[in-house]
Amino acid sequence: MYVHLIMMLSLGLGSFICGLVFLVTSFSGASSVIEWELMSLNSVCVNFVIILDWISMLFMCFVLLISSSVMYYSGSYMKGDMNFDRFMYLVLVFVFSMGMMVLSPNLISILLGWDGLGLVSYALVIFYQNEKSANAGMLTVLSNRVGDVAILLAIGLMVKLGGWNFIFCVYELMDKDWFLLKMLVMLAAMTKSAQMPFSAWLPAAMAAPTPVSALVHSSTLVTAGVYLMVRFSPALEGSKIQSILLIVSCLTMFMAGLGANFEYDLKKIIALSTLSQLGVMLSILSLGFPDLSFIHLLSHALFKALLFMCAGVIIHSVSGYQDIRCMGCLVKFMPLSVSFMTVANLALCGFPFLSGFYSKDMILEVAFMSEINFVSLILYVLATGLTVSYTFRLIYYSLSGSFNLSSLSNLEDGDKIMSNSMIMLSLSAVFMGAVLSWMLFPEPYMICLSVFMKNLVLMVSVLGASAGYFMNLMSVSCNLKSLLRYEIVTMSGSMWFLPSLSTKNLSKVNLKGGVVMEKMADKGWYEFMGPQGVYYSFSKLFYVFNVLQVNGIKVFMKMFLVMVVMMSAGLYI
Template identity: 75%
Template sequence: MVWYMYMHIVSMLFLGLSSFICGLMFFVKAFSGVVDIVEWEMISLNSSSICFVMIFDWISMLFMSFVLLISSSVMYYSGSYMHGDKNFNRFMYLVLAFVFSMMMMVLSPNLISILLGWDGLGLVSYALVIFYQNEKSANAGMLTVLSNRVGDVAILLSIGLMVSLGSWNFLYYSYYILDKDWMLMKFLVMLAAMTKSAQIPFSAWLPAAMAAPTPVSALVHSSTLVTAGVYLMIRFMSALKGSKIQSMLLIISCLTMFMAGLSANFECDLKKIIALSTLSQLGVMLKILALGYPDLSFFHLLSRALFKALLFMCAGVLIHSVSSYQYILYMGCLVKFMPLSVSYKMVANLALCGFPFLAGFYSKDMILEVAFMSWINFISLILYIMATGLTVSYTLRLMYFSESGTLILSALNKRSDSDKIMTNSMTLLGFSAVVMGSVLSWVLFPEPYMICLSVVMKNMVLMISILGAVLGYMMNLVTVSYNLKSLKNYEFVVFSGSMWFMPFLSTKNMSKVYLEGGENMEKLMDKGWYEYLGGQGLYYFFSKLFYVLNELQMNGVKVFMKMFVVSMVIILFFIYM
């Protein structure tokens, strides 16, 4: 890795630490209701001005600090992972552009400047997904960019609706938008968040985006692209309180959690299993957000970012060590050859399950208890309980096959922790996955939540986790008989393992709709009515009009006689009517 890349990494690390300290200072200010907003007047013409607005509060500064710290670790990790790639410099600059787009979105209280970062994330993510330039990457990139364009259109329509307010700074008008007349705008904001955070029915692009290099997956799934939708909903939360949008978001997020957890138990691709776990955790964040707890959602957003990035980086090390295989059934017994990497992966997996005193425990346990205490319908509660158990189940399944199963790979593969750059880059995130959960809980909740539950409901979280662990362990022990039994329920296994057929619905049928519908619209509108009523039609009309005017200017007797006869006919017609 060249020297100027090290400068970028050190600068991002320094900015991340500075932002974290500033975020703590702004958090103290937040108790007095102080928020710093910076406006830069770019263009001023008469009474109109175009201003670039940035917001500096504890939410934006803490989130930006986590984005920068994780990005610096991922870029340092990429120096070894992408070593030898002929397009290495292009990759690193694309990652920098990705981080810059995310910062643009995080610091924007304005819908137009948010759209710049929002579209930047979509464009750069497309460039990163198709980085390896093969057919699979091209298909995955097209699915990703087309799914995200739905959210871009929703943001554009929201900008159009906010014109009547006289400004696009939505934080100033949050309580005004509470009115029922603004239900369409709330729905559009929720639609944009659903596409970016891959909720049903836009979930297919998230596992497909695993065609990107693993460092990109670590960045995308931890603190950047998929969290943009959750962050937007947190910002709009004061405008969504008490609306039907919350109930709709609650059902969709619970279905997404359950679908992702069920699919991960039947998936065998290492990166796709982790991607489905990301999808499940996004459902957790949006679900608790729909219940009216944006602070808990933000807490889980930060703590999850640490162990999710660590999990993807460990997966990249394992994939490198087994000759780029991603199929977990080809792995096994890696704990004897790569103890350090497997230990980091175990920490990340246990944090994902909510193991006590790791980063995921403090946020996930509190979210579950608050959900049990809230007014929630029975179906959502059952889906939430089942999704929590399935999380532990697929995590144990993943650990068994990739780390402690039977050694299947040949002896020609090099399996060791000898790459110091990769292991050192995971050290910061490994330490954070152990410590930062408790630190964030002390910082963000100086006054603890008052949670009143019965003994059964209080122990429900632990019981669900134990039942999920037993289910996952039993599935591992009876792997052969389980695979034979799955043939008897082939339809259910295919339905569950294929994300409820969403990849097929999002690719084959939708591409037919897009392509054939676009072709028909081009024939009917662009080359049809638009031409008839537009350019060609106007040309024909004006050419005839100029011909008539030319005849009138000739002052001919025949012209005036014709006009006299036509006018007399019209007058007589109206007289006898």
């Protein structure tokens, strides 16, 4: 019964300790490396390494802080579930796997946490045992396996360096000879952070309980790819990888923002906003600013966890509905939860002096100041406007619009545990962005922009807010007009058909090809020319050699007699 309290206190204590270590390492400029040699193979040592520097300690501080809040929140949210203890232990293993990944500068020990995240995320996505959850879990785990294979291939390539501690030889990887290794690392980050064309699994993972969504989409699973790219960022300078990553991430954030404006599932809208922000992080990282990407990763984790917690409270209050059209006017019934959700939404939009403002506004200004192509600039502008648009659309439908629930619905902020767990994150969403910017950027950035470019973000945000709120006031006419462009609306609302391409069509092709390969290869030529055929041939050959070795005199006499008979027969003829 008190499992969630014990875990919450333990994770909170761990967050406090990591925060103290971060302060020590950041002010002293020193970092510690703990290394165990597991085995040695031809002068290549397989080591288990832990690094304690300001990046890993700060990130672990945030991971444990959010995890402790989620644990406390889950004590009320999952209270009636018969598998409550199993859920808590799965979440704890999930946090442990993230810690393994964050604290390791070694590609082999990173793989332990990387695979742990994929395995436990599958177990959490299928926690509610139904067909939808099973399909979502399979899509999640198979999409992430692509990244796991990329990490394994990268481990094989790094043997050439004589070790797998990439953080100590990251500048050697800047050479053009390591292009394939960097491509594999980028592929792994793209699958874990759900960049195109691997984006379909992230909204599908909403089949998991809401506390899991709050943890996964804020500081753990989807941020692992961004964190890995931050660690590898010095090796990407001057590489073609940056151009590839820039266009992929810009397309991802535009596609996610567009899809969120056509989505009606509350959790999927927030999931698509996560996907859009992951595109922002990777795009600014590809421009050569990993510090900006990292600070946005931290500030985004706070208000996104708060946003999912508010969504969970609302879903509980409206009897399990997730369709925003079945909500409305919640501000009159749940003022506390709606206040927290509004703070999180405004932080997501980059409202001045909230946590998202200090990272997102600087990211956009630095991107506009950088040498990027026109397509990327347009995608940045459109994605910014779409972010504000779907946020205010969500506010209209769920918080301030007309009341669409039944007249017998009883809505209130009655759960103190869930409300208390959101208070700490709401304060962090307000103040932590300023604190992070003061600590990580003691010297100001020099930003030189024209008046138009400086005000472009503000103009796009105002236009996006107006479109997202006031156009949905005319929802009936908008829905009727959308039927005239049904194909465009369908494509925009379905993430450019990525879910169907990642599941039905791809599985049909793979299954048909698999049947053909099984008949022609696995049960055909592979049986005769592959390992089974080689085994059969060698077994016969070894039998002959064994007979020759054991029965040498008998075989010699038989062979001698045969030769004599053949020679005599030849002479007779």
